[in-house]
Amino acid sequence: MLNDDERIDQLYSSNIKIIQSENVFSFSLDAVLLADFANVPKQGKVVDLCAGNGAVGLFLTAKTAAGITMIELQKKLADMAQRSIELNQLAAQVTMVNLDAKLATTAIEKDSIDYITCNPPYFRVQALSRKNPNPYLAIARHELKINIEDVLNISSQLLKTNGKVAIVFRPDRLDDLFTLFTKYHLAAKRIRFIYPKKDAPKEANMVLVEAIKQGKPNGVRILPPLFVYEQGVYSSEVRQLLYG
Numbered sequence: 001m002l003n004d005d006e007r008i009d010q011l012y013s014s015n016i017k018i019i020q021s022e023n024v025f026s027f028s029l030d031a032v033l034l035a036d037f038a039n040v041p042k043q044g045k046v047v048d049l050c051a052g053n054g055a056v057g058l059f060l061t062a063k064t065a066a067g068i069t070m071i072e073l074q075k076k077l078a079d080m081a082q083r084s085i086e087l088n089q090l091a092a093q094v095t096m097v098n099l100d101a102k103l104a105t106t107a108i109e110k111d112s113i114d115y116i117t118c119n120p121p122y123f124r125v126q127a128l129s130r131k132n133p134n135p136y137l138a139i140a141r142h143e144l145k146i147n148i149e150d151v152l153n154i155s156s157q158l159l160k161t162n163g164k165v166a167i168v169f170r171p172d173r174l175d176d177l178f179t180l181f182t183k184y185h186l187a188a189k190r191i192r193f194i195y196p197k198k199d200a201p202k203e204a205n206m207v208l209v210e211a212i213k214q215g216k217p218n219g220v221r222i223l224p225p226l227f228v229y230e231q232g233v234y235s236s237e238v239r240q241l242l243y244g
């Protein structure tokens with residue numbers, strides 16, 4: 001089940017086990033927050049784009065009986081995700097597809113999906129930007145293989161009318177999101193900002209956004225802020241998400 005460089009980590013709040021490796025991108029708090037934020041339907045079809053080692057898609061199984069398809073470009077990560085599906089005995093509900101997310105419509109019918117989640121690369125590729133020498137980490141963090149426009153373009157194609165997409169992203173790129181929402185017939189409906197510390201105020205460093213396909217403009221809800229740390233330890237909300 002495990003290769004030499006791998007370990008099994010567990011999200012105790014949902015008893016989901018994830019195969020991880022120090023040599024590739026491991027799931028972090030943003031995956032847990034995205035899975036919690038996503039208002040997935042109880043039934044239907046769900047897709048997780050840029051799935052990595054499968055954390056978000058597997059965490060969603062605690063909230064829904066919907067069929068979940070995870071799409072990941074990198075073969076090693078897709079293989080780890082597949083083995084995590086089997087480890088958690090979720091093969092009847094969760095499917096792993098090793099595929100470039102930009103080609104998702106070759107595997108999934110257009111206008112057929114109820115909900116999409118995505119934890120995409122956050123950073124633009126610029127000539128002078130420093131990139132991690134580990135290609136797995138570089139692809140996960142920088143828009144080397146897919147960018148946010150690709151994500152929203154393919155999401156719009158896959159979603160049914162009134163289907164929704166939830167993304168975790170950087171607040172300083174919200175203008176990109178809103179411009180692209182308009183281009184791809186998506187309307188933002190819920191936003192939640194994530195702050196590092198409650199007792200040492202700093203700017204938000206993550207944002208969770210949900211948009212609906214062919215939705216009416218306006219009506220955006222700004223949810224209460226989430227603070228990751230309070231007095232040097234995880235806040236009560238984050239502890240609940242991680243440990244139950």
